[in-house]
Amino acid sequence: MKFKTYPSYKDSGIEWLGEVPESWETKRLKFSVGLRADKLQAINSELSYIGLENIESWTGKFLTNDSTFEAEGASNCFKIGDVLFGKLRPYLAKAFLTKTEGLCSSEFLVLKANKITPGFLIKFILSYDFINQVNSSSYGVKMPRVSWEFVGNLSIPIPPVQDQVTIVNFLDCETLRTTSYICSK
Numbered sequence: 446m447k448f449k450t451y452p453s454y455k456d457s458g459i460e461w462l463g464e465v466p467e468s469w470e471t472k473r474l475k476f477s478v479g480l481r482a483d484k485l486q487a488i489n490s491e492l493s494y495i496g497l498e499n500i501e502s503w504t505g506k507f508l509t510n511d512s513t514f515e516a517e518g519a520s521n522c523f524k525i526g527d528v529l530f531g532k533l534r535p536y537l538a539k540a541f542l543t544k545t546e547g548l549c550s551s552e553f554l555v556l557k558a559n560k561i562t563p564g565f566l567i568k569f570i571l572s573y574d575f576i577n578q579v580n581s582s583s584y585g586v587k588m589p590r591v592s593w594e595f596v597g598n599l600s601i602p603i604p605p606v607q608d609q610v611t612i613v614n615f616l617d618c619e620t621l622r623t624t625s626y627i628c629s630k
Contacts, residue, residue, distance in 0.1 A: 459600045461574045469604045475597030478566065481527060481555035485548060487516030493547040494520065497531050500539040505567055507541060520548040521555045526563045529553040530570055535591045536580045542567045554593055561601075565609035568616055569601060 451466035458471050465471070487494060494516045499508050523529060523543050531539030533552040542563055549555065558566050569575055578599055583589035604612065 457600075457602055459602065461578070462602060465602050466604070466608075469602050469608070471600050471602055472560075473597065474599050474601050475593075477558070477560045477601065477603060478528075479557040479559055480593055480597065481521070481523065481557050483522035483555075484519040484551075485522050487518065487520040487548050490516075490520075490548060492522075493545065495523075495529065495541065495543075495547060495549040495553075497533060497537075497539055497550055497552055500529070500531065500541045503538045503571060505540050505542060505571055516548065516550075519551060521551055521553055523547055523549055523555045524557070526558065528556040528558065528563055528567050528570065530556060530596070532591045532593075532596075534589055535576065535583055536589075538571055538576045540567055540570045552590075554596065561603055562606060562609045562613070564613040565604070568613055575599070575601075 451468070453467040454464040455467050457463060457465040457469070485492075495507070496516070500506070501508050524546050525543060527543045529539075529541045529543065529549055531537060531552060532554050539553075556566065579591050579596055580589075582595040583591045603609075
């Protein structure tokens, strides 16, 4: 696939990113997404529950839960299109784009995309450079965590919506092509 060259570029202001097309913006994450803070007691809830163990590292894939684990205590609520980001052991890169409403572990940050598409948000969050930045701020030895205060203040590139869609489609196609190739061997 061949991409058009943008007419002009500018410094992104993000040290590890370098230059971006002139039409792209850079903003702190907290100005492009909202943090959903709704909680609900998970016991006897009809809503499905997602724990950190249900998300595959670095892929954003949901792993079926065959265990009889039941959530206890207060859980975070999420809506369709929210992005869950694991704040416990952030180096594991656990993130998931929700397709239903439900409950999740309080070890997830529940991000509601406002000025960015959910598809682009999850691809960016699962990038090595983003995870590396987040992991550099984790605190705690046995159970390192990251705070929303730090994550929300990270700068991210924000392409125009059509560029976001094009980028996500390209990455999805290339991932499918690579997976198909690997499975054929």
